[in-house]
Amino acid sequence: MGSDVLKSIENAVVEMRFDDTEALTRQALDSGVTALAVLNGGLLTALERVGVLFRDGDYFLPDVLMSVKAYNNSYRLLDSELKKGNYKARGVVMLGTVQGDIHEIGKNILLALLQGNGFRVIDLGVDIPADTFLARAQEENPDIIGLSALLTTSMPAMKEVMDLFSARGVRERFKFVxxxxxxSQRYAEEIGADGYGEDAQAGVDLVKRLLA
Ligand code: B12
Structure with a gap:
């Protein structure tokens, strides 16, 4: 039952059936499938397939948006489960997608898992300029700043953030992931970040290590 329903959720996202994703996700959760299993076994595999269809020219941008809408109808039901955890404010993490980039799904998963692991998370959103990261960091004083980028063209904006903090003499007050x-890890080293997380769980582990 578990793997059947996950496959159905995956197919519903890829096929843009947004009403079905919600109903199927409820069905999965009611039958005891965990939120993390729905995320990893249904939603993320669906997005990988959507990515391939988009890359190969079988899907156009509106198709991807419809699939993301279907994804969101499911993810909404998982979000609160993923965020449930042993809340004891282990530290403060500020997250944002860098300027020029509006991809937010990965960042939002990291956010949910960090909250589920007891961190307070400040979400700046997407397309965030370097000076906004700086201003908000000075206001909120997070322990860690997490930068997300999904485009090769927006990656240099990560370096701009790092360079701005260095130029203002506050780089060492924060850890950057x-x-x-x-x-990649190599890119993290190149721009002087403190770490790279391959996926959201690796991001949580990294944050824990950096604050230990
Ligand atoms: C969904 C999607 C969109 C949606 C985004 C909706 C949204 N609300 O986020 C929409 C339709 C808006 C979109 C637009 C575009 N997209 Co797009 N998109 C995708 C797609 C299909 C999935 C991305 C995704 O969400 N993956 C799932 C998440 C969970 O994975 P993830 O983001 O990598 O995050 C994980 C890890 O990387 C990590 N992580 C992420 N961030 C962080 C941060 C930290 C600190 C840490 C530790 C970890 C971490 O943890 C996450 C969870 O495990 C990808 C293809 C793909 N397979 O990736 C293309 C893709 C990223 N898009 C692409 C492109 C080209 C575009 C457009 C330029 C298209 C266009 N011509 O307009 C625009 C860009 C607009 C802009 N300025 O940003 C290309 C990028 C190519 C490149 N290398 O630069 C891709 C790879 C598709 C392709 N194969 O060509 N896109």
Missing amino acids: IGGAPV
Whole structure:
């Protein structure tokens, strides 16, 4: 039953059946499938398939948006489960997608898992300029700043953030972690970030390590 319903959720997202994703997700959760299993076994595999269809020219941008809408109808039901955890404010993390980039799904998953692991998270949103990261960091004083980028063309904006903090002499007050499909450990080292997380769970582990 578990893997059947996950496959159905995956197909419903890929096929843009947004009413079905909600009903199927309720069915999965009611039958005891965990929120994390729906995310990893249904939604993320669906987005990978959507990515391939888009890359190969079988899907156009409106198709991707419809699939994301179907994804959101499911994810909405998982979000509160993923955020449930042992809340004891282990630290404060500020997250944002860098300027020029509006991809937010990965960042939002990291946000949910961080909250589920007891961190307070300040979400700046998407398309965030370097000076906004700086201004909000000075206001909120987070322990960690997480930057997300999904486009090769927006990756340099991560370096701009790092460079601005250095130029203002506040780089050492914060730890920086970066992530997103085109980013790597090597790129993190190149721009002087404190770490790279391949996926949201790796991001949580990294944040825990940096604050230990
Ligand atoms: C959904 C999607 C969109 C949606 C985004 C909706 C939204 N609300 O986020 C829409 C339709 C808006 C979109 C638009 C565009 N997209 Co798009 N999109 C995708 C798609 C299909 C999925 C991305 C996704 O959400 N993946 C799922 C999440 C969970 O994965 P993730 O983001 O990588 O996040 C995980 C990790 O990377 C990590 N992580 C992420 N951030 C962070 C941060 C930290 C600190 C840490 C530690 C970890 C971490 O944890 C996450 C969870 O495990 C990808 C294809 C793909 N397979 O990736 C293309 C893709 C990213 N898009 C692409 C492109 C080109 C575009 C457009 C330029 C298209 C256009 N011509 O207009 C625009 C860009 C608009 C802009 N300025 O940003 C290309 C990028 C190519 C490149 N290398 O630069 C891709 C790869 C598609 C392709 N194969 O060509 N897109």
